[in-house]
Amino acid sequence: MKKLEYIPDKKDIDKWLGREELERMQDEKQKQYYACGLINAINPMCKDDVEKTIKNINDLDIKKQYQYEIEYLKGNFEKSIEAFYNTDEKAKTKMNAATLSLVSAVAMNNYEKFDEILHFLINKLRNNEGKPAVELALISASITLFASDHVPKWFKNANFKNILSESKPLATYLYLKYLQEKKDYNGLLSACRVTIIFLENANTFTSFDIYFKLLMATAYYELGKIKNCKIAIKEAADLALPHGFIKPFADFLIYIGDNIEIVLDEYYPKIAPKVYEQAEFVCRNWIDFHNKFTKSNITTILTKREYRIARILAKGGTYKTAAEEMHLSISTVKKDVSEIYSKLYINSKAELKKVIDENKTTYDEVLAGEYKEEGSRSFLNLYNKALMALEDVTATEET
Secondary structure, eight states: OOOOOOOOOHHHHHHHTOHHHHHHHHHTTTSOOOSSSOGGGTSOEESSOHHHHHHTOOOHHHHHHHHHHHHHHTTOHHHHGGGTTTSOTTOTTHHHHHHHHHHHHHHHTOHHHHHHHHHHHHHHHHTTSSHHHHHHHHHHHHHHTTOTTSSOHHHHTTOOTTSOGGGHHHHHHHHHHHHHHTTOHHHHHHHHHHHHHHHOOSSEEOHHHHHHHHHHHHHHHHTTOHHHHHHHHHHHHHHHGGGTOOHHHHHHHHHHHHHHHHHHHHHOTTTHHHHHHHHHHHHHHHHHHHHHHHHHHHHHHSOHHHHHHHHHHHTTOOHHHHHHHHTOOHHHHHHHHHHHHHHHTOOSHHHHHHHHHHOOOOHHHHHHTOOOOSSSOOHHHHHHHHHHHHHHHHHHHHO
């Protein structure tokens, strides 16, 4: 394994977050928050007393949103999901609330509320209202559901110049998750190091500080640096668990579970069972939610070639017959099938057949672009149309 030696410099930091914009962000805490992200990224939490931080906030909208974010970190999703519904349409925290309720809906397996919030965001995007914040909220949905192919080009290229400063921490976190999904662990580790060095504070912390350390732990694990992985987990635990913030660890148990268990059982044995219980709850709900999502959006989750291969295999075909019919090599088909399994979160041909049989779309309809949405609405179909329109706008702005 190639040894990674990386020392971030100012250019790296500026590329990832934009130093001048984040410095300005700290001077504009009480200004307009029509952004997407977490309020605690703008008003960091005191390491010794999180409640004290909330008490010192005078703006009622910001204070309310802050409290919802704390509930989410503690795994109280039945409370955090209400952020969107209890926030006025014209409140400066509406986009923050929408994003938080969106991910809460996934954690609770509440497809109805997820769909409702998504359509609110898409309508905002169509009306060109708060475009950067709305688009980032939609990207959050894609990353959360492992649909990272459905994000705009500017995001894939980490071009955050049009993102509001208040949204930069969320944009950075989502990009790091994107690198994780793409299995670019060297890039993930480098980016985490840059981000942590720049944002870490001796007296305060944010939700993202916890997640950045867990992402770095994941990169270390995948690169075979287990000792470093455990150190990063311990640092994240020291920030989060004294305050009962178990959700981040529940999220990452699927990636680095053995190492999280080792660290938590040794240093936080009293709260460890709550983390494991939360992880089981979140994982079960995520799988159920993803199955519903896949059933409604399979023709946009898979490429046309992947979808055709999936249908061939679902009908009993072999890698060889798929290769012959598609005029591809068997090795290429196997690679595509691996990607199909990853996107659909399945592990066998039997599961693939079940997914394909539940979807009524024909391949001819996919080729013609005439397939009908299952049910009255389909997120990715609407979202892709919105993204195409947005790409046109972005291209115009850059020329």
